[in-house]
Amino acid sequence: MKRIIYILAAASALISTVSCVDLDSVDYSAVNDTIFPATDDDADAIVIGAAYSPFRSKEYVGLFTSAHDGIHVFSDMASDIGTCRWTDSYWSGVININFIAEERQGPVIIYNNYIRDITRMTNVIRTLEEMDLDPEKKAWYIAQTRCGRGWLAYILYDMFGPIQLPTEEILNDPASTKPVPRATQEQTAKFIEDDLLAAIPDLDARYEYGTENYGRFTKALAYTVLMKFYMHEERWEDAEKCGRELVKPEFGFGLMDHYKDIFTLENEGNKETIWACNCKHGENMQMWLTHTLPKDYPNLENPDIQRYNGYRVTWNFMDAAFGKYPDDQRLEVLLTEYTVHFSPEETVTYNKENPGALENLQLGAVPMKYGEDPEQIGEGSGIDWIVFRYADVLTLLSEAIARNAGAVTQEAVDYLNDVHTRAGLDPYEMSDFASLEAFLTELLDERGRELWFEGCRRSDLIRHGKYVEYCKKRKGSTTVDEHMELFPIPQSVINEGKGVVVQNPGY
Numbered sequence: 001m002k003r004i005i006y007i008l009a010a011a012s013a014l015i016s017t018v019s020c021v022d023l024d025s026v027d028y029s030a031v032n033d034t035i036f037p038a039t040d041d042d043a044d045a046i047v048i049g050a051a052y053s054p055f056r057s058k059e060y061v062g063l064f065t066s067a068h069d070g071i072h073v074f075s076d077m078a079s080d081i082g083t084c085r086w087t088d089s090y091w092s093g094v095i096n097i098n099f100i101a102e103e104r105q106g107p108v109i110i111y112n113n114y115i116r117d118i119t120r121m122t123n124v125i126r127t128l129e130e131m132d133l134d135p136e137k138k139a140w141y142i143a144q145t146r147c148g149r150g151w152l153a154y155i156l157y158d159m160f161g162p163i164q165l166p167t168e169e170i171l172n173d174p175a176s177t178k179p180v181p182r183a184t185q186e187q188t189a190k191f192i193e194d195d196l197l198a199a200i201p202d203l204d205a206r207y208e209y210g211t212e213n214y215g216r217f218t219k220a221l222a223y224t225v226l227m228k229f230y231m232h233e234e235r236w237e238d239a240e241k242c243g244r245e246l247v248k249p250e251f252g253f254g255l256m257d258h259y260k261d262i263f264t265l266e267n268e269g270n271k272e273t274i275w276a277c278n279c280k281h282g283e284n285m286q287m288w289l290t291h292t293l294p295k296d297y298p299n300l301e302n303p304d305i306q307r308y309n310g311y312r313v314t315w316n317f318m319d320a321a322f323g324k325y326p327d328d329q330r331l332e333v334l335l336t337e338y339t340v341h342f343s344p345e346e347t348v349t350y351n352k353e354n355p356g357a358l359e360n361l362q363l364g365a366v367p368m369k370y371g372e373d374p375e376q377i378g379e380g381s382g383i384d385w386i387v388f389r390y391a392d393v394l395t396l397l398s399e400a401i402a403r404n405a406g407a408v409t410q411e412a413v414d415y416l417n418d419v420h421t422r423a424g425l426d427p428y429e430m431s432d433f434a435s436l437e438a439f440l441t442e443l444l445d446e447r448g449r450e451l452w453f454e455g456c457r458r459s460d461l462i463r464h465g466k467y468v469e470y471c472k473k474r475k476g477s478t479t480v481d482e483h484m485e486l487f488p489i490p491q492s493v494i495n496e497g498k499g500v501v502v503q504n505p506g507y
Contacts (some may be wrong), residue, residue, distance in 0.1 A: 007073075008371055014209070038131065040134070040137060041205050042131075043133055046127065047124060050123075051121055051144050051149070052148065055147070055151070055152075056059075059287060060287075064329055065285040065287070068106050070455075071155060071455055072454055073311070074094050075453065075459070077094045077457070078454060078458050079457040079458045080448075080457070081313055082311060082313065083311075083452065086310055089315070091105075094107045095206060096479060097484060098480075099507070101487055101488035101489065102491045108488070110156075110159065111493065112492065114152060115164060115493075118152060119166040121146075121182075122166045122173065123130060127381050137341075138448060142202070143200075145197035146196075146198050146205065151196075151222075153330050154196075156231055157188050158232055161182075161220075163188055164182050164395045165180070166180070174259070179500040179501055180501075181276045181500045182501060186382055189233060196225055200226075203221075205219055205220060210269065223246050223386075224274050224388045226242050227242035227246070227400075230400075232404075234403075239404075240289075243278070243401075253271060253272065255419070256272050257422070258329065258423075259423060260329070260333050260371075262386070263383070265374075268384045272389045273386050273388075274388040274392075276384040277376065277384060277387060279383060282346060285382065286380070286384075287379045288369065289305055289372065291308050291310045292367050293309060294359055294361075295308075296340050298341070299338065301374065305376050306335065311366075314476070315363075316474040318334070318336070318365055319446065323441070328425060328451055329424040334368065334452075336351060338350055369453060369490075391419045395416060395446060395447050398415035398416040399443055408435075413433075413439075419446065420446055423424055441464075444461075444466065447460055468480050484506070489504060
């Protein structure tokens with residue numbers, strides 16, 4: 001039983017936290033190793049503690065925090081879209097595209113914080129396999145854990161390249177201090193694909209908002225991650241198959257009529273949401289508006305929302321992506337102008353032409369995106385943080401179809417138009433695209449207009465071969481280089497690896 005006791009020691013520290021799943025937490029700090037884990041509740045507890053804990057938006061904790069550790073935040077900051085008025089060590093390297101392994105940057109923090117969760121989930125899977133449970137329930141618990149493990153491995157792989165994977169030797173000797181080398185690219189890719197493919201059959205397609213299991217991992221989530229993985233690997237045919245699964249009626253996804261309505265309290269769990277972090281006051285609270293709004297922004301219905309005036313969307317991106325679409329309805333939640341009444345005699349309107357200071361619009365437009373929570377006091381909002389949504393899938397499916405066909409097809413244009421016209425714009429015509437390259441370039445900007453600060457931009461630019469070009473041209477980076485398509489492995493990991501763990505080239 002020694003291995004199980006070790007596993008529980010690792011998992012119980014997480015069980016007492018609140019995961020993205022809206023379930024009561026249980027503190028198993030006092031464990032009787034003759035009876036735990038044994039029951040269905042025990043199995044559920046260790047799955048929640050291990051598989052769900054990383055995927056949170058809990059104030060300053062979790063992969064989807066609105067702060068500097070959030071993967072959606074620094075992924076877009078490390079692109080042509082995002083910038084920030086803060087210039088300390090958390091931000092400067094990411095904003096300027098000058099990644100350094102020693103710096104306390106978001107990417108470095110992410111690797112250190114989450115690589116161990118791959119092993120933790122692996123240990124939970126081994127424990128579940130030994131438990132005497134109803135076979136269908138056991139398969140469901142294992143599927144959730146494998147989905148979480150495959151998803152987390154993909155996130156780290158996308159950011160850092162091949163990662164350290166748990167070996168049988170390490171799993172059987174958890175006290176070992178022997179360095180674990182990074183797997184090969186082929187081994188890492190197979191690990192991710194195997195997990196997600198194995199998880200899909202035993203997961204439910206989707207959970208309706210407000211039902212008991214809303215917030216758990218689903219087939220829809222696993223297919224979405226798998227689709228993104230296949231796009232990363234340039235396996236266009238496989239990506240297209242995943243997209244075609246997700247548009248089937250059994251999933252019931254659709255686009256909201258209005259972009260600004262997607263991200264509001266009253267529309268939580270809407271038909272466009274594939275998976276979201278459950279957020280509640282006092283538990284998991286996201287802090288988006290707090291990190292974005294200027295302190296002097298006057299048009300809040302809830303004046304108790306704390307405002308740090310941090311994040312902006314660069315004016316260069318705004319000009320390049322939205323310049324020919326001034327009536328794009330997505331601009332309704334991209335603040336490009338606001339007026340402050342200092343006194344009856346003194347009124348100032350801030351915009352691109354009169355941007356004011358860094359705290360105003362000097363750096364770019366304000367990425368509001370989310371609506372107000374009327375109960376918010378201070379930093380935290382209870383509006384669920386949307387991680388994946390249907391518009392992302394439709395535009396990826398459009399891209400996969402075109403790439404797989406090697407030409408612009410009407411079907412690819414139609415899927416792109418679903419998203420484009422939702423923004424109040426005239427539909428694209430086949431004749432608008434002289435070549436496949438022209439179509440892909442416009443699709444890339446369409447995804448930028450649609451998915452700003454949802455963590456897609458860096459990966460999109462890399463896949464389209466435009467990362468360095470756009471970071472130079474639109475971000476103004478003088479330090480970006482091809483090797484920065486991957487973030488550095490933290491120097492502490494390299495040092496502890498004693499030559500076994502190898503740094504990414506260029507760092």
